[in-house]
Amino acid sequence: MTNKDTIKKQIRQVLTDKYQADGLDFNVNYPPLPEMGDYATNVALVIGKELRKNPLTIANELMNNLGKNKMWNKVTVAKPGFVNFFLNQNWLTAQLGIILKQGKKYGNSNEGKGKTVVIDYSAPNIAKKMHVGHLRSTVIGAAICNLHKFLGYKVIGDNHLGDWGTQFGKLIFQYKKIYGETIKKNITVEEMEKLYLDFHQEAKERPEMEAVARKELKKLQDHEKFNYRLWQLFYRVSMTEFKKVYDLLGVKFETWHGESFYHKMLPGVIAEALKKGVAEKSQGALIVNLEKYGLPPLLIKKTDGAYLYSTSDLATIKYRHEKYSPTKNLYVVADQQCLYFEQLFKTSELLGYHDKEEMMHIKFGLILGKGGKKMSTREGEVADLMEIINEGIEKAKVRIKIKNKNLSKIELEKTAKIIALGAIKYNDLSQNRLTDIIFDWDKMLNFESGSAPYLQYTYVRVKSIFKKSKDQKIKRSNYKLLKEQAEIKLMKDLINFPEAVRAAAEEYKPNIVALHLDKLAADFHSYYEQVPILKADEKIRRARLDLIRAVAQVIKIGLELLGVKTPEKM
RNA sequence: GCCCUCGUAGUUCAAUGGACAGAACACCAGCCUUCUAAGCUGGUUAUGUAGGUUCGAUUCCUACCGAGGGUACCA
Numbered sequence: 001m002t003n004k005d006t007i008k009k010q011i012r013q014v015l016t017d018k019y020q021a022d023g024l025d026f027n028v029n030y031p032p033l034p035e036m037g038d039y040a041t042n043v044a045l046v047i048g049k050e051l052r053k054n055p056l057t058i059a060n061e062l063m064n065n066l067g068k069n070k071m072w073n074k075v076t077v078a079k080p081g082f083v084n085f086f087l088n089q090n091w092l093t094a095q096l097g098i099i100l101k102q103g104k105k106y107g108n109s110n111e112g113k114g115k116t117v118v119i120d121y122s123a124p125n126i127a128k129k130m131h132v133g134h135l136r137s138t139v140i141g142a143a144i145c146n147l148h149k150f151l152g153y154k155v156i157g158d159n160h161l162g163d164w165g166t167q168f169g170k171l172i173f174q175y176k177k178i179y180g181e182t183i184k185k186n187i188t189v190e191e192m193e194k195l196y197l198d199f200h201q202e203a204k205e206r207p208e209m210e211a212v213a214r215k216e217l218k219k220l221q222d223h224e225k226f227n228y229r230l231w232q233l234f235y236r237v238s239m240t241e242f243k244k245v246y247d248l249l250g251v252k253f254e255t256w257h258g259e260s261f262y263h264k265m266l267p268g269v270i271a272e273a274l275k276k277g278v279a280e281k282s283q284g285a286l287i288v289n290l291e292k293y294g295l296p297p298l299l300i301k302k303t304d305g306a307y308l309y310s311t312s313d314l315a316t317i318k319y320r321h322e323k324y325s326p327t328k329n330l331y332v333v334a335d336q337q338c339l340y341f342e343q344l345f346k347t348s349e350l351l352g353y354h355d356k357e358e359m360m361h362i363k364f365g366l367i368l369g370k371g372g373k374k375m376s377t378r379e380g381e382v383a384d385l386m387e388i389i390n391e392g393i394e395k396a397k398v399r400i401k402i403k404n405k406n407l408s409k410i411e412l413e414k415t416a417k418i419i420a421l422g423a424i425k426y427n428d429l430s431q432n433r434l435t436d437i438i439f440d441w442d443k444m445l446n447f448e449s450g451s452a453p454y455l456q457y458t459y460v461r462v463k464s465i466f467k468k469s470k471d472q473k474i475k476r477s478n479y480k481l482l483k484e485q486a487e488i489k490l491m492k493d494l495i496n497f498p499e500a501v502r503a504a505a506e507e508y509k510p511n512i513v514a515l516h517l518d519k520l521a522a523d524f525h526s527y528y529e530q531v532p533i534l535k536a537d538e539k540i541r542r543a544r545l546d547l548i549r550a551v552a553q554v555i556k557i558g559l560e561l562l563g564v565k566t567p568e569k570m
Numbered sequence: 571g572c573c574c575u576c577g578u579a580g581u582u583c584a585a586u587g588g589a590c591a592g593a594a595c596a597c598c599a600g601c602c603u604u605c606u607a608a609g610c611u612g613g614u615u616a617u618g619u620a621g622g623u624u625c626g627a628u629u630c631c632u633a634c635c636g637a638g639g640g641u642a643c644c645a
Contacts, residue, residue, distance in 0.1 A: 032589060042588065045625075055625075080625055082589070125645080166644065285643055294573090299642040309645050338574055339640055365575070366638070403608065419608090431583060435576065436638065443582060443595080447608055450583085450594040457608050465605050503586075515584065518593080529601090529610045570608075 002499045004028045006071060007039055007085060014065045019047060030496070037076065037084030038492065044081040055081025092488070093479035095495050099550045104557055107498040112153030116324050119145050119155060120316075121332035122251070125162035126238040126258075127171055127192040130245050130385040132367045132439055133334065139425045139563065140364060140433060141332035142251045143510035146561045151505055156324055160316065161258030163235060165309065167196060169217025171234065172227055173209065174199040176216075181226060183233055189241050192234060214304055221263070221306075241386075248389055248421060250563060262315040266307045269315050269351075273300060278350045288347045298343040313344055318353040328358045330508070335363040335434070362508045365436035383439060392420030392445050399447060404570060415567045420445070422452030422564040429562050430514040450518065452564050455555055458521040459566045462552035465533055469545060477542040486527040487547060493520040497554050501561065510562055517558040524551050 001009075007028050015021045026043035044062055048055030059077040066075060074086035099106050121141020124130045145157045174195040179187075203209045220227040246252070270286065273279035279286050279300060286301035300311045320329060331341060341361035348354050396416040400407060407415065427444045431437060447453040482491065493516070500516035503509070533544045556566050 027586065027588090029586080029588080032591090036589070040589085045588080048625085078589075080589090123645095162645065282642080287642065296573090297642060302643045304643080306643085308643070310642095333645095334639090335575060336639055337645075340645085342574095363575080368638075399608070404606075432585095435583075438582070440582070446595080448595080449608085451608085453608055454594095457606080461606065461609085468605060507586080511584080515593090522593090525609055526611090528605075532605070534605050570606085 002502060003071065003495060004039065004499055006069070007041065010067055010069060011041060011043055011062070013067060014062055015043070015047075018061065018065055019051070021047060021050070024050070031082075031084060034489075036078065036082075037074075038072075038087045039085040040078075040082045041085075042082060044077075044083055048081055059083050087492070089483075089488070090480060092491050092495070093482055096479045096482075096491060096546060096550055099494055099553070100546060103553065106554065107501045107557060108150045108152070109498075109502070110152040112148060112151045115152075115328075116154040116156065116326040117148050117328045117330065118320050118324055118326045119148070119157050119330045119332065120160050121145075121157065122253070123160045123162060123333070124238075124242060125165075125167070127167065127189065127196060127234045128238075129189055129193055130242065132383045132385060132388065135385055135388075135424070136364050136367065136428050136437075137332050137334070138246075138249060138251055139428045140362070140510060142249075142563045143429055143513075143561065144330065144332065144362065144505070144508055146563060147501065147505040147510065147513070150501065150561060156254045156320075156326070157252075158255045158257055158320075159253040161256065161260075164259035164263055164312070166214075166217060166306070168220055168231060168234070169213040169215070170199045170203075171196055172216040172220060172230055173213040175230060183229060185233070187233065187237055189238055192237070214306070217306065245385055245389070248417065249425070250421070250565065257316070257319075259309070259312045262312045262319065263307075265315040265319070266311050269311055269318070270301055270307075273314075273351060276351060278347065288343075288350070290343055290346055293346055295339070295343050295346060298347050300347075310340070310344060310347075314348055314351065314353060317344075317348045317359075318351075321354050321357065326357050328360060329354065330360050330362050332362045332364070335365055337361070338363055360508075362433070364433040367437050367439050388424060388441075388444065389421065391441070392424050393417055395445050396420040396423075396447070400570060407569060411569065415570055418565045418567045419447065419453050419456060419570060422456055422559070423447055425562065425564055426452035426455075426514065429510045429564075430518070431511055433509060433511070449522075452559070453570070455517050455521050455559060456564075456566055456570060458524050459552050459555045459559075460568070460570045461525075461528060462548045463568055465548065466545070469534055477546050478539060479543050479546070481540050481543045482547060484527075484531055486523065486531060487544075489523050490520070490527055490547060490551060493523055494550055494554055497558065501558075504561075513558050513561055517555060520551065520554060520558075524548070 011026070012022075015024060024043070024046060026041060026046045028039055028041045031037050031040040044055045044059035047053070047058050056077065056079065059081045062083055063075050063077055070088060071091050072085045073088040076084045076086070078084055119141055121144075122134060122138040124134050141157065145155050148155050171192065178195065199209070199213070216227060220231055270279070273286075273288065279288050282297070284303040285299055287297040287299050289297050291297070298310055299308060300314070301307060317329065320326060333341070338361065345359045348359070393416045396419040397412060400412055400415055400419070423445055427446070428437070430450070482488070497516060497520075500513050504512040531544070533541060533548065536544055559566055
């Protein structure tokens with residue numbers, strides 16, 4: 001139970017006893033200014049509206065009827081009817097000991113115990129490079145996985161690879177044209193991508209190529225020997241590349257069930273859809289009419305008999321339902337596919353493929369090029385993910401060499417990776433999911449304030465103090481000595497961390513955690529500048545060391561939830 | 571045409587219907603013989619337009635303007 005929950009619970013007690021208002025919805029917030037208290041509730045304003053009574057009167061009644069709690073020592077009422085809570089300093093300082101005791105578990109919970117969440121994210125296409133667009137899904141998806149695990153959920157992160165679609169017919173067609181009937185073992189992803197692009201270029205003038213490509217696809221789907229071996233080659237080469245990227249990003253999936261995994265189930269899906277009267281024929285194809293629900297029809301089988309992404313996704317929902325019976329089935333996919341997911345979820349519902357589980361499209365905005373326009377492959381604007389990462393690592397190395405000359409070569413390599421990848425990931429994670437992002441090299445590789453390196457630097461500064469201190473272990477300290485404004489501010493940041501974690505998980509918005517860490521880090525740096533730690537008197541020094549130990553601990557936990565590592569030196 | 575998302579400072583982004591709209595970058599002025607200056611302190615600048623609901627609107631509703639996306643055989 002978080003601190004806000006404690007306050008809420010106590011307010012609810014008064015509501016029940018005094019106003020017989022049980023199901024009322026109100027909030028508990030952090031007020032905008034410290035003078036206004038540490039927590040504030042609008043409950044009196046809500047009741048006031050409901051009962052048509054003066055909210056100030058209600059606020060006062062509420063204040064007077066509120067049970068005591070050692071968490072706060074003062075409650076006030078402010079216009080037009082806020083009730084403000086002021087934390088008890090002794091209670092606050094005592095939290096520090098609890099935080100340190102909980103260690104890296106601080107902020108976790110078991111509220112997800114017994115519940116399974118499936119998270120579908122990343123999902124790159126075989127035979128294509130991963131670009132910045134995949135980064136968003138991967139990084140946000142991974143953070144949502146981490147947050148849910150931290151809250152006790154069983155998490156199935158699934159990389160639903162695009163490994164069986166129409167593109168393979170085209171690819172095989174073009175491959176045969178260039179390389180003939182041999183297996184080119186050393187083919188690269190770049191070459192595969194070029195085959196695909198060339199096909200499209202040529203097919204514009206020779207549309208008859210499309211039909212041949214479809215035949216190649218059919219042969220693949222029938223497991224014809226050569227085409228299948230070719231597909232395996234494409235798959236293997238692509239996976240090797242993907243794994244390099246995931247290794248660097250530090251992302252691990254529980255399963256890798258791509259479209260090919262579901263291929264055998266597709267005829268069954270179609271048969272079931274027909275049998276249940278969900279699907280119908282239209283213009284030679286098979287569709288699900290969703291007019292009743294205000295949606296355009298969903299195509300599940302093409303005129304030529306081939307299946308689509310939708311067919312495969314329906315099979316996926318069914319599979320996940322039977323295999324995991326999840327409470328949530330989440331798709332971290334770009335906003336572009338918004339309509340598609342509405343159709344998909346509705347169709348799945350009609351088919352009875354899911355019942356209680358919450359189906360959710362966690363959408364995010366696009367990554368746009370300079371000037372806010374969509375990035376175009378043709379103009380060479382689409383940034384290759386590996387290229388960005390490598391550029392970032394190089395830039396980080398240059399920076400480290402200037403900043404810290406005492407690092408060994410190995411340390412330099414390792415640290416540069418941690419910093420560069422942190423910066424790149426944080427760029428996505430610190431922003432609201434829904435807004436479109438303008439891709440900007442400088443911003444993505446920013447190492448200053450408002451970046452992951454800023455947070456990492458906080459951790460390193462604390463570590464550096466400990467290296468110079470004799471007090472390596474937690475000793476019994478008197479935390480009541482922590483009376484500086486900056487210290488109180490830091491402790492409040494620390495106790496609010498679990499609420500940030502929870503809000504981030506509930507709203508699927510990792511940027512809530514990012515923002516919280518940024519505030520904590522800023523408050524730490526400010527504290528660091530104004531208050532001496534090692535030079536303070538013995539007792540105060542010990543208490544301060546514990547305080548910054550807790551700061552480092554929370555920074556590390558938070559960054560880990562975001563999938564960002566923390567270096568020991570930088 | 572219809573549907574979805576977004577419009578906040580010069581730029582890039584924050585802000586579960588709450589109190590005086592926050593940062594960062596950039597720009598200007600300071601701070602390293604003192605725990606790592608990737609830092610700190612101070613300064614200038616913003617809610618697309620017009621209505622509505624509300625004690626209170628960046629947030630909800632309506633219209634308009636602007637950007638992006640989608641709108642059955644791609645994913």
